[in-house]
Amino acid sequence: MITLTINGESKQLDVTEDTPLLWALRDVLGMTGTKFGCGIAQCGACTVQVDGQAVRSCMLPVGAIGEGSKITTIEGIGATDAGARIQKAWLDLEVVQCGYCQSGQIMSASALLAATPQPDDKDIDAAMAGNICRCGTYVRIREAIKKAAGVA
Ligand code: FES
Numbered sequence: 011m012i013t014l015t016i017n018g019e020s021k022q023l024d025v026t027e028d029t030p031l032l033w034a035l036r037d038v039l040g041m042t043g044t045k046f047g048c049g050i051a052q053c054g055a056c057t058v059q060v061d062g063q064a065v066r067s068c069m070l071p072v073g074a075i076g077e078g079s080k081i082t083t084i085e086g087i088g089a090t091d092a093g094a095r096i097q098k099a100w101l102d103l104e105v106v107q108c109g110y111c112q113s114g115q116i117m118s119a120s121a122l123l124a125a126t127p128q129p130d131d132k133d134i135d136a137a138m139a140g141n142i143c144r145c146g147t148y149v150r151i152r153e154a155i156k157k158a159a160g161v162a
C-alpha cells in the first residue's frame with residue numbers, strides 16, 4: 011500500500027512501487043485531468059507538481075515520491091494563488107485549442123509563476139520547453155503567463 015498526498019488529501023493506493031504516478035492518478039483514482047501523451051517524458055501532457063516542481067508523471071514511479079511530498083494535479087491547481095491566476099489568464103486569452111496538452115501546460119506555467127513571479131521570455135522558454143502543443147498555442151500561452159504575472 012502506498013500513501014500519497016494529492017491536492018491536500020491523503021490517499022492510500024494498492025499499487026506496486028514501480029507504478030507510474032500517471033497510472034495511479036488516472037486508472038486507480040479516476041483523476042483523468044492529467045493526460046497521457048507519449049509515456050516517455052517527451053511531451054509534457056502528464057505534468058503534475060510535486061512540492062511545487064513540475065514533473066512528468068508518466069515516468070515517475072510512486073515509490074520514488076516521499077510520503078511527506080505534496081502532489082498537485084490540474085484538479086487542485088486552482089486552489090493555489092499562481093494556479094488561479096494562470097487559469098484566469100488562460101480563460102481571458104482563450105489559450106486552449108483542442109485542449110489535450112493544456113493540463114500539462116497549466117501545471118508547468120503555474121510552477122513557473124510560483125517560483126518566478128515576474129518571468130521574462132527566457133524564463134518562460136526554459137519552463138515551458140518540455141510541454142508540446144500540436145495545435146501551436148505557444149504564442150497565447152506566453153501571453154497568458156505574462157498576463158498572469160502582471161508583466162503584459
Ligand atoms: S505522457 Fe508524460 S511526458 Fe508525455
Ligand code: FES
Pocket residue numbers: 106107108109110111112142143144145146147
Ligand atoms: S491545445 Fe491542442 S495540443 Fe495543445
